[in-house]
Amino acid sequence: MDNNDFSSRAGASVGMTADAIRVRGGKPIQGRLKMKGAKNLVTKAMVAALLGQTPSELRSVPEISDVQVVRGLLEVYGVVVESDGDTLRLDPANVERAHETSINAHAGSSRIPILFCGPLLHRLGEAFIPDLGGCHIGDRPIDFHLDVLRNFGAVVDKLPTGIRMSAPEGLHGAKINLPYPSVGATEQVLLTAVMAKGRTELSGAAVEPEIMDLINILQKMGAVISVDTDRTIRIEGVDSLDGYSHTALFDRNEAASWACAALATGGDVFLEGAQQPEMITFLNVFRKAGGAFEVQDDGIRFWHPGGDLKPVVVETDVHPGFMTDWQQPLVVALAKANGISIVHETVYEQRFGFTEALVKMGAYIQIHTECLGSHACRFGQRNYQHSAVIAGPVELHGADITVPDLRGGFSHFVAALTAEGESTIKNVGIIARGYEHFLEKMQTLGVDFEVIG
Structure with missing residues (x-):
């Protein structure tokens, strides 16, 4: 990483003040992070x-x-x-x-x-x-x-x-x-x-x-x-x-985000403070997709055990279902899976806008108005594009991206980590809304990046 006066650019109050970062992808993330309150x-x-x-x-x-x-x-x-x-x-x-x-x-x-x-x-x-x-x-x-x-x-x-x-x-x-x-x-x-x-x-x-x-x-x-x-x-x-x-209860959304980043990049992360009971549904999907995890007393380790990732069918839902905030970083990993995956979003009707950037980077993702899950949801027959079909595996390439929202922005970051070449991610300040000390955590995990704005 090019420090570029890292400590002052990171922003002490919210963990990040940068307008944009340049990420050089193709490297697995590895390391240990502490999960704070949700x-x-x-x-x-x-x-x-x-x-x-x-x-x-x-x-x-x-x-x-x-x-x-x-x-x-x-x-x-x-x-x-x-x-x-x-x-x-x-x-x-x-x-x-x-x-x-x-x-x-x-x-x-x-x-x-x-x-x-x-x-x-x-x-x-x-x-x-x-x-x-x-x-x-x-x-x-x-x-x-x-x-x-x-x-x-x-x-x-x-x-x-x-x-x-x-x-x-x-x-x-x-x-x-x-x-x-x-x-x-x-x-x-x-x-x-x-x-x-x-x-x-x-x-x-x-x-x-x-x-x-x-x-x-x-x-x-x-x-x-x-x-x-x-x-x-x-x-x-x-x-x-x-x-x-x-x-405060640990942030299960942040934990799932970093777990998906490890899966997509072929990495290995230990998330201190993450707990099994609040993540049971996520853990099942993570394992079905080909990921590995180990629950320990002080946290959960997530890693890619090698071999091909597997396609899955996922429907988001209110608790105890699969959280809507989990599907966005997971979609990036599913672009690396060998086969056809389906994600049916039933909580928010417009949560697949982030996939446009992934397609630009080489992902094969089609968005549909039909309910492609096992049951119809409240968005069916209302012309909302709320189901995604992801075909893989694909090799992503670097691109210029502007962050649209919190979870979508993190997903773009994960895509940049997996991509060949450089990606420029703009409007990254949005990510600071939900990810403490984001730049510092990237550095801890060995991400090759620099602040450019």
């Missing part, structure tokens, strides 16, 4: 601290930009946030109203601000959220969130600059049925219901490991929450909550 849990746990009457402590917090966004918003509302290594201490004793301009300045393109609404309505009686951004991978309407908050008694006013909410009579329990087990809507219910008057029943809830860990945190704070086997969550509202002390 991006999809840590930021929600930080929001939960708003509900406490006493300080909270959250451990294993990754240095990613989404954490910085939430920290900035909490500080705007008067929460004192202190960091010590990968530990955050959050004191909400002096929560106060914030100006719309300050909220907008810190929110950026993150969708996290919508989850502030319930806690802020409890603490301040009002909340404001700006226009929401996020990765462009399909429709992520906030209608679920707004309907949920209205059910709790919130008054929602749409303004040119965003959405303002108030709770003139306080929030009360509600009976809510989600038409689809939305993770965000489930989080919204949990963060709102725990201090709403009376009982809340949520049916059709998401039950991802990150949701369960958020429930663990809220229970530590004093909440009363039960989860049934039929995706029904019942919450009994309480008058007040205390702070929590918690070590």
Whole structure:
């Protein structure tokens, strides 16, 4: 690697400030990485601290930009946030109203601000959220969130600059049925219901490991929450909550990403902190595709054992199914498999845009509107291109790529690792949203790269 003043270019606050990198592919990745707390849990746990009457402590917090966004918003509302290594201490004793301009300045393109609404309505009686951004991978309407908050008694006013909410009579329990087990809507219910008057029943809830860990945190704070086997969550509202002390669940999405990178490049990585229970479905597919893994007490080793990779048929689904965030880096490995693989995306309707760059690099991938899995999904007959056919093995070649979204961007990085020649990857800052110290980890794994922007 060309260091090019590596330490200053990497960016201490979020792990990466580079605009572009040049990767020279064709080399297996090898090494050991430590998995920190899950991006999809840590930021929600930080929001939960708003509900406490006493300080909270959250451990294993990754240095990613989404954490910085939430920290900035909490500080705007008067929460004192202190960091010590990968530990955050959050004191909400002096929560106060914030100006719309300050909220907008810190929110950026993150969708996290919508989850502030319930806690802020409890603490301040009002909340404001700006226009929401996020990765462009399909429709992520906030209608679920707004309907949920209205059910709790919130008054929602749409303004040119965003959405303002108030709770003139306080929030009360509600009976809510989600038409689809939305993770965000489930989080919204949990963060709102725990201090709403009376009982809340949520049916059709998401039950991802990150949701369960958020429930663990809220229970530590004093909440009363039960989860049934039929995706029904019942919450009994309480008058007040205390702070929590918690070590965040590891990031299974990051673990799967690096595992797929090892499989695609013929490499070998040990992911410290990765755990088997949250990755059972991924591990099965990884093994079927020809990969090898070894579960140890302190993590999981993933490697390519040699020989041809095998084609697989995969359908993404809500937990305990195969996560949508896992399919994108896996597709790169499947381009190296000997045969025809099929990936049926049932969670987001527009998540195959990243394959255009892979085709440019030499992959043979066809995208279809039909449901090519074992069962029809909610996107069938709606002209969404949500099934992919991948034929391999192919040899990828270097190309100029612009990162479209978080997981798609990592997949492009994996493709560059496997490709012959050089690839230039632009807009790589998006990857810092979910992968802590991305440049440093590349260096640790022996990637031949340089920062060029």
